[in-house]
Amino acid sequence: MPKRKDIRKVLVIGSGPIVIGQAAEFDYAGTQACLALREEGYEVVLVNSNPATIMTDTHIADKVYMEPLTLEYVAKIIRYERPDAIVPGLGGQTGLNLAVQLAKKGILAECQVEILGTSFESIERAEDRELFKELCQSLGEPVLPSEVATTTDEAAEIARKIGYPVVLRPAFTLGGTGGGFADDEAQLREMMRNALFLSPVHQVLIEKSIKGYKEIEYEVIRDSNDTAIAICNMENIDPVGVHTGDSIVVAPSQTLTNREYQMLRDSALKIIRELKIEGGCNVQFALDPLSFEYYLIEVNPRVSRSSALASKASGYPIARVSAKIAVGLTLDEIRIANTPASFEPTLDYVVTKIARFPFDKFSDASNVLGTQMKATGEVMAVGRTVEESLLKAVRSLETGVCHIHHRKFDDWTTDRLLEYIRT
Numbered sequence: 101m102p103k104r105k106d107i108r109k110v111l112v113i114g115s116g117p118i119v120i121g122q123a124a125e126f127d128y129a130g131t132q133a134c135l136a137l138r139e140e141g142y143e144v145v146l147v148n149s150n151p152a153t154i155m156t157d158t159h160i161a162d163k164v165y166m167e168p169l170t171l172e173y174v175a176k177i178i179r180y181e182r183p184d185a186i187v188p189g190l191g192g193q194t195g196l197n198l199a200v201q202l203a204k205k206g207i208l209a210e211c212q213v214e215i216l217g218t219s220f221e222s223i224e225r226a227e228d229r230e231l232f233k234e235l236c237q238s239l240g241e242p243v244l245p246s247e248v249a250t251t252t253d254e255a256a257e258i259a260r261k262i263g264y265p266v267v268l269r270p271a272f273t274l275g276g277t278g279g280g281f282a283d284d285e286a287q288l289r290e291m292m293r294n295a296l297f298l299s300p301v302h303q304v305l306i307e308k309s310i311k312g313y314k315e316i317e318y319e320v321i322r323d324s325n326d327t328a329i330a331i332c333n334m335e336n337i338d339p340v341g342v343h344t345g346d347s348i349v350v351a352p353s354q355t356l357t358n359r360e361y362q363m364l365r366d367s368a369l370k371i372i373r374e375l376k377i378e379g380g381c382n383v384q385f386a387l388d389p390l391s392f393e394y395y396l397i398e399v400n401p402r403v404s405r406s407s408a409l410a411s412k413a414s415g416y417p418i419a420r421v422s423a424k425i426a427v428g429l430t431l432d433e434i435r436i437a438n439t440p441a442s443f444e445p446t447l448d449y450v451v452t453k454i455a456r457f458p459f460d461k462f463s464d465a466s467n468v469l470g471t472q473m474k475a476t477g478e479v480m481a482v483g484r485t486v487e488e489s490l491l492k493a494v495r496s497l498e499t500g501v502c503h504i505h506h507r508k509f510d511d512w513t514t515d516r517l518l519e520y521i522r523t
Contacts, residue, residue, distance in 0.1 A: 114148025
């Protein structure tokens with residue numbers, strides 16, 4: 101399908117200031133998208149309140165608005181600029197949530213602005229925990245026993261039914277904000293107050309805990325022709341229970357058998373097709389290390405933090421291709437260095453990502469890792485083997501360490517070490 105000729109001006113929403121849990125990966129995606137849209141001849145209007153990124157540079161978009169990313173300001177810009185369309189999936193969760201608000205308040209309908217790429221219905225089905233659970237059950241995909249709570253008492257009742265420990269997942273938040281593990285009712289009530297406050301729709305999913313399973317992610321992409329490919333799969337060295345943004349991640353996965361790899365790949369492609377996502381998408385699985393049992397953890401119907409890693413690891417520019425899919429092109433029409441974008445990349449090397457934590461600057465902050473992301477950046481290294489790639493990444497962290505050895509632990513006993521690394 102050729103690109104859309106009925107659209108001239110496109111609005112791209114950025115991800116705003118860099119905050120913990122949502123960092124420069126989204127600026128990278130937004131910048132790629134703006135350049136790809138201009139390459140196709142569209143006029144690009146960018147809204148992003150962060151002057152400290154390349155994205156708000158004058159040559160990236162035709163017009164740059166450095167205004168607060170709030171409903172009021174963006175509505176004003178839309179009424180003034182009158183774009184023909186908006187691309188919601190490239191500014192992280194901030195851009196996605198803002199686009200959903202604009203649609204619900206009727207501003208997009210009033211100014212006749214069309215949504216490009218993944219539809220709001222698909223975004224809603226992937227982001228709304230209850231709808232996502234129904235979707236997985238209809239496909240026969242295994243999801244964890246869970247229920248949505250809107251009050252603390254309701255949550256306590258659900259947790260008693262499911263059995264502790266449970267995971268709290270507030271709807272429509274990023275980086276696991278407000279979530280975490282509760283081992284008993286006291287902990288649950290304490291966390292629920294914050295979780296309900298942080299979820300824009302005041303919904304929290306109470307889910308059975310599967311701490312300790314392998315955490316595997318697939319980066320997949322689909323176009324309007326229903327062509328879908330798996331770009332890259334990644335394995336978290338840390339098990340389920342540590343946020344993927346804080347985990348050490350290797351691509352491609354190192355401990356999966358071919359059967360496990362194909363089983364999860366088929367599941368990821370089935371999900372993206374059923375959701376009718378157009379563009380990049382990230383699917384996270386929990387896999388039991390002792391059997392073939394797996395669960396779907398979540399789907400991000402947008403370019404995510406892992407997309408930045410997958411793009412650099414595989415050499416496949418996910419955000420650029422997603423932007424072109426949004427304006428009507430299909431994967432076989434988009435070229436990546438003379439190859440159609442419908443070919444799956446192969447990795448004959450190992451990529452390791454290690455998070456960089458700010459605990460040296462925030463010495464009083466708790467350094468216990470959980471489902472809320474605490475890293476403020478990350479490094480990535482490429483090597484022929486896991487060892488080479490891991491040690492390159494350790495050196496790149498610039499923490500004064502050049503090997504997996506820290507003097508601090510020299511005189512610790514094995515028991516103390518095991519107790520320490522448990523969290």
